[in-house]
Amino acid sequence: MKKALSLASALLASVSLTAFAGSADKSIVKSPPASPYQQVSKLVPLPDFLPGMGQLFVDPATLPAGPFLAYDHDKKLVSTIYMVPLKDINPNNSFDNLSAPGGNVDHVDVYYNAGHPGVGEPHAHIVMWHIPANKESRVAK
Amino acid sequence: MSIPRRTVLLAAGVIAPVLIAPSRLLRAGAAIEVAMQGNLNGGYVWFDPIGLHIMPGQTVRWFNHDPGNAHTATAYHPTNYQRPRRIPETAQPWDSDYLMPGETFSFTFEKEGVYDYFCVPHEQAGMVGRIVVGSPKDTAWKNDADLPKAALNAFPSVHDILARGRIHAEMAQ
Numbered sequence: 001m002k003k004a005l006s007l008a009s010a011l012l013a014s015v016s017l018t019a020f021a022g023s024a025d026k027s028i029v030k031s032p033p034a035s036p037y038q039q040v041s042k043l044v045p046l047p048d049f050l051p052g053m054g055q056l057f058v059d060p061a062t063l064p065a066g067p068f069l070a071y072d073h074d075k076k077l078v079s080t081i082y083m084v085p086l087k088d089i090n091p092n093n094s095f096d097n098l099s100a101p102g103g104n105v106d107h108v109d110v111y112y113n114a115g116h117p118g119v120g121e122p123h124a125h126i127v128m129w130h131i132p133a134n135k136e137s138r139v140a141k
Numbered sequence: 142m143s144i145p146r147r148t149v150l151l152a153a154g155v156i157a158p159v160l161i162a163p164s165r166l167l168r169a170g171a172a173i174e175v176a177m178q179g180n181l182n183g184g185y186v187w188f189d190p191i192g193l194h195i196m197p198g199q200t201v202r203w204f205n206h207d208p209g210n211a212h213t214a215t216a217y218h219p220t221n222y223q224r225p226r227r228i229p230e231t232a233q234p235w236d237s238d239y240l241m242p243g244e245t246f247s248f249t250f251e252k253e254g255v256y257d258y259f260c261v262p263h264e265q266a267g268m269v270g271r272i273v274v275g276s277p278k279d280t281a282w283k284n285d286a287d288l289p290k291a292a293l294n295a296f297p298s299v300h301d302i303l304a305r306g307r308i309h310a311e312m313a314q
Contacts, residue, residue, distance in 0.1 A: 045211045045239035045241065046210070046211055047209065047210075047211070047241060047242055050209045051181065051208050051209045111182050112184045113184060114183055114185065114266035115186075115262045115263050115265060115266050116183060119262075120261065120262035120263075121262075121265045122265055125182070125183075
């Protein structure tokens with residue numbers, strides 16, 4: 001598992017750092033984001049607001065990896081999330097040129113998730129937070 | 142002081158139903174709860190108890206206590222996602238479909254035997270459960286190779302379930 005998550009971290013590093021420094025796409029800074037993004041809870045059976053993550057939107061064409069856009073209760077973008085199945089992190093696969101539409105990234109969390117509807121297998125959550133760590137409570141519940 | 146026999150009988154007539162009623166209710170009507178659980182970041186998901194011994198005619202109710210995830214309780218059976226059969230041959234398979242937080246699903250077990258079930262989005266992560274009904278003779282499945290390793294490793298043994306009544310998931314202890 002540790003090895004898989006290390007690979008996920010390496011994968012994250014391959015995302016263009018210049019994208020992190022850019023400003024956010026104005027069409028997505030407030031919920032709901034513009035098409036083709038759709039509310040995840042209307043695509044798969046999941047709660048509308050996920051504790052620790054927020055309200056998620058995704059372009060279905062980019063599943064399962066994403067990016068998923070996460071919003072707080074005030075409809076403000078808080079993070080951009082990639083969900084990468086652990087089995088897809090292998091020598092024959094790569095995720096290149098992943099977009100980072102949320103603009104500036106304050107910090108990044110990478111952690112294991114056992115699965116959920118939409119990504120029904122163990123995978124890594126790569127969370128690029130657009131808000132400081134001490135403000136993550138905005139999506140705690 | 143001696144207590145008049147009639148008084149004793151009267152008292153027994155009042156007390157006995159009170160003492161007997163709970164076990165009768167448990168047998169006949171009250172569902173036994175199995176919780177669907179998960180930790181905050183979704184790294185751990187589990188059924189609790191993961192192993193349960195009941196009698197024919199008893200009902201199990203699955204309750205999704207996980208605020209951040211949907212779960213299912215789905216019998217291992219070819220009618221459910223072409224999964225191998227791991228319930229008695231003549232038993233009715235069940236599938237709760239996705240339960241959102243706070244939702245429940247109940248199923249009554251009529252036939253003696255070993256019943257293995259899983260959570261659809263979490264089988265690969267080992268979210269499975271085992272219910273033993275009555276005192277079955279046939280307690281071994283021959284299709285272990287068709288299951289994910291994490292699921293196979295999670296099942297408590299039939300022997301332990303019969304000995305202890307219920308087995309709690311490691312994460313719940």
